[in-house]
Amino acid sequence: MRLSSSLxxxxxxxxxxxxxxxxxxxxxxxxxxxxxxxxxxxxxxxASFSKERTPPSxxxxxxxxxxxxxxxxxxxxxxxxxxxxxxxxxxxxxxGSSEYYVILDCxxxxxxxxxxxxxxxHNDGNSFPIALKPLxxxxxxxxxKLIGRAYQRMETEPGLSKLVHNETGMKKAIEPLLQMAExxxxxxxxxxxxxxxxxxxxxxxxPTADSEWLMDKAWDVLKNSSFSCxxxxxxxxxxMEEAYYGWVALNHHLNMLGTASSASEMTxxxxxxxxxxxxxxxxxxxxxxxxxxxxxxxxSVNHQLSAYSLSGYGLNDAFDKSVAHLVKMLGxxxxxxxxxxxxxxxxxxxxxxxVCPYCQPLKQDGSPSVSAKTTGKEKQGTxxxxxxxxxxxxCSDLAKVTVNLSEWSNSSSGFxxxxxxxxxxxxxxxxxxQFYAMSGFYVVFKFFNLTPDATLVDVLKRGQExxxxxxxxxxxxxxxxxxxxxxxxxxxxxxxxxxxxxxxKDNQVIIGSGSITWTLGVALLEAxxxxxxxxxxxxxxxxxxxxxxxxxxxxxxxIVLVIxxxxxxxxxxxxxxxxxxxxxxxxxxxxxxxxGMGSPFRFHLWRHINSVMGEQRHH
Numbered sequence: 001m002r003l004s005s006s007l008x009x010x011x012x013x014x015x016x017x018x019x020x021x022x023x024x025x026x027x028x029x030x031x032x033x034x035x036x037x038x039x040x041x042x043x044x045x046x047a048s049f050s051k052e053r054t055p056p057s058x059x060x061x062x063x064x065x066x067x068x069x070x071x072x073x074x075x076x077x078x079x080x081x082x083x084x085x086x087x088x089x090x091x092x093x094x095x096g097s098s099e100y101y102v103i104l105d106c107x108x109x110x111x112x113x114x115x116x117x118x119x120x121x122h123n124d125g126n127s128f129p130i131a132l133k134p135l136x137x138x139x140x141x142x143x144x145k146l147i148g149r150a151y152q153r154m155e156t157e158p159g160l161s162k163l164v165h166n167e168t169g170m171k172k173a174i175e176p177l178l179q180m181a182e183x184x185x186x187x188x189x190x191x192x193x194x195x196x197x198x199x200x201x202x203x204x205x206x207p208t209a210d211s212e213w214l215m216d217k218a219w220d221v222l223k224n225s226s227f228s229c230x231x232x233x234x235x236x237x238x239x240m241e242e243a244y245y246g247w248v249a250l251n252h253h254l255n256m257l258g259t260a261s262s263a264s265e266m267t268x269x270x271x272x273x274x275x276x277x278x279x280x281x282x283x284x285x286x287x288x289x290x291x292x293x294x295x296x297x298x299x300s301v302n303h304q305l306s307a308y309s310l311s312g313y314g315l316n317d318a319f320d321k322s323v324a325h326l327v328k329m330l331g332x333x334x335x336x337x338x339x340x341x342x343x344x345x346x347x348x349x350x351x352x353x354x355v356c357p358y359c360q361p362l363k364q365d366g367s368p369s370v371s372a373k374t375t376g377k378e379k380q381g382t383x384x385x386x387x388x389x390x391x392x393x394x395c396s397d398l399a400k401v402t403v404n405l406s407e408w409s410n411s412s413s414g415f416x417x418x419x420x421x422x423x424x425x426x427x428x429x430x431x432x433x434q435f436y437a438m439s440g441f442y443v444v445f446k447f448f449n450l451t452p453d454a455t456l457v458d459v460l461k462r463g464q465e466x467x468x469x470x471x472x473x474x475x476x477x478x479x480x481x482x483x484x485x486x487x488x489x490x491x492x493x494x495x496x497x498x499x500x501x502x503x504x505k506d507n508q509v510i511i512g513s514g515s516i517t518w519t520l521g522v523a524l525l526e527a528x529x530x531x532x533x534x535x536x537x538x539x540x541x542x543x544x545x546x547x548x549x550x551x552x553x554x555x556x557x558x559i560v561l562v563i564x565x566x567x568x569x570x571x572x573x574x575x576x577x578x579x580x581x582x583x584x585x586x587x588x589x590x591x592x593x594x595x596g597m598g599s600p601f602r603f604h605l606w607r608h609i610n611s612v613m614g615e616q617r618h619h
Contacts (some may be wrong), residue, residue, distance in 0.1 A: 108202025108275035113177035161202035201276035239309020243279035245521030273440030324358035342389035345489035349471035350388030357381035423501030463491020
């Protein structure tokens with residue numbers, strides 16, 4: 001048993017005397033005589049079989065600490081390199097991947113859907129970091145309640161403001177638009193695609209209870225769709241938000257944002273004309289005080305904007321105001337019977353019933369104080385019968401009256417449109433700079449087959465020609481579409497709105513295309529927020545803080561440091577993980593030569609010793 005114990009301890013023997021004892025044991029065993037094996041005793045420091053400890057301050061300890069530190073630094077650098085590489089390749093691989101947005105614009109006349117595809121743009125370090133484009137084309141033919149427009153959109157009618165407490169109508173207004181969006185987006189991306197429903201001026205005018213009911217029912221429809229939606233994405237946006245989104249959309253379309261040249265160039269102002277309101281946004285030299293001021297930072301450029309919404313100045317509301325003014329000139333509102341109103345901006349032969357919401361008492365901003373609680377296409381107001389009595393001069397004068405705020409606001413004194421912008425309250429700054437007129441302005445130009453380079457004089461000429469046609473001829477001269485009868489009025493109205501209402505000169509205005517809408521601004525800003533939430537910390541609100549070339553240099557430096565650390569540590573790994581014991585046998589020892597072997601751990605020796613141990617146990 002002592003022999004077994006000694007053999008088990010054999011690897012820990014480090015004294016040279018062990019060699020001699022091993023030789024003696026080998027000789028006795030070979031001669032067949034077994035001698036008692038004395039247990040090796042440790043006799044003080046000299047007889048110790050373990051490696052002698054070195055003082056803490058010895059070079060060996062210092063080397064160990066240096067190796068440990070080098071190993072730790074190497075691991076840290078390796079982890080940092082892997083993390084940075086993953087982020088870098090995530091950005092690189094995401095360049096070709098696309099995300100989508102579905103945005104529903106709930107206006108006063110209808111609900112439109114816009115589908116946008118966006119991806120990260122790495123083409124040029126000075127270019128805008130987001131590549132965004134609209135998807136889908138408007139159909140050429142009417143299909144059910146879907147009506148094709150000149151825009152990249154689909155639309156259902158009527159607007160949500162006319163569907164209060166009409167759940168069936170709500171579903172019919174929203175579900176076809178969602179189905180159209182589903183066809184534009186790959187099925188695999190549906191559940192990850194956010195959908196937004198933003199209501200504008202038509203719903204803003206409703207009582208709070210009615211507008212909240214509409215938003216709740218819209219949410220009920222959207223949450224059952226195949227897209228990703230949350231309740232905070234179904235809301236009514238303010239007029240300032242709508243104006244702000246329109247400005248972002250316009251200047252992105254013109255490549256005026258986020259580029260190296262944008263810092264030295266003045267942006268374009270936007271005039272977004274809807275059915276109920278007009279949104280005005282333009283850049284100023286310094287921050288605007290008050291409720292109209294908006295600040296925006298894109299890249300390294302700070303933009304100070306003035307943005308406001310003029311309620312009641314949309315195309316449809318403007319015509320309503322013209323009717324209200326004529327009713328007022330007749331001496332008051334109607335009782336139970338209908339009032340016959342001869343309108344100078346309607347063609348000969350036109351005779352239709354009409355409901356006048358602006359014949360009700362007005363709010364201070366000029367909008368009706370009592371809004372429609374309706375089902376279907378009907379609206380609340382005074383019932384009148386409109387009769388066409390075309391007079392171009394009277395029609396132009398009537399358009400100027402609808403523009404003058406003092407005619408519609410209880411808080412405004414009389415404005416002289418020749419001296420000041422008579423569509424603006426005193427608290428609104430006067431527009432200045434170059435402008436793009438969009439949406440409703442484009443619709444009027446498109447109706448009269450005018451190109452964007454046509455002038456307002458051309459609009460007035462085409463409008464007068466259209467007014468002089470009999471109603472049957474005028475109606476058949478254009479493709480079927482809503483509000484054909486109102487374009488005789490709309491021609492002088494948009495002219496007076498720009499010239500007198502805002503006092504913008506003809507050479508300051510460019511008519512924008514129908515593809516520029518405020519929904520593009522929503523998609524762009526949402527993409528910017530999504531970009532900042534990714535592992536791309538170089539962008540904060542579309543702001544690039546770190547040059548990609550610097551990142552590449554840092555990656556290369558990290559690679560070199562990691563390789564150096566690995567090489568340094570790899571040279572010390574065997575010594576770090578190996579037990580430092582003295583050899584059992586000297587290479588030139590005499591005992592080893594006598595045994596004819598270089599090491600006691602050769603297999604045949606252990607087999608021989610085990611056989612001797614067996615013989616001793618038998619004895």
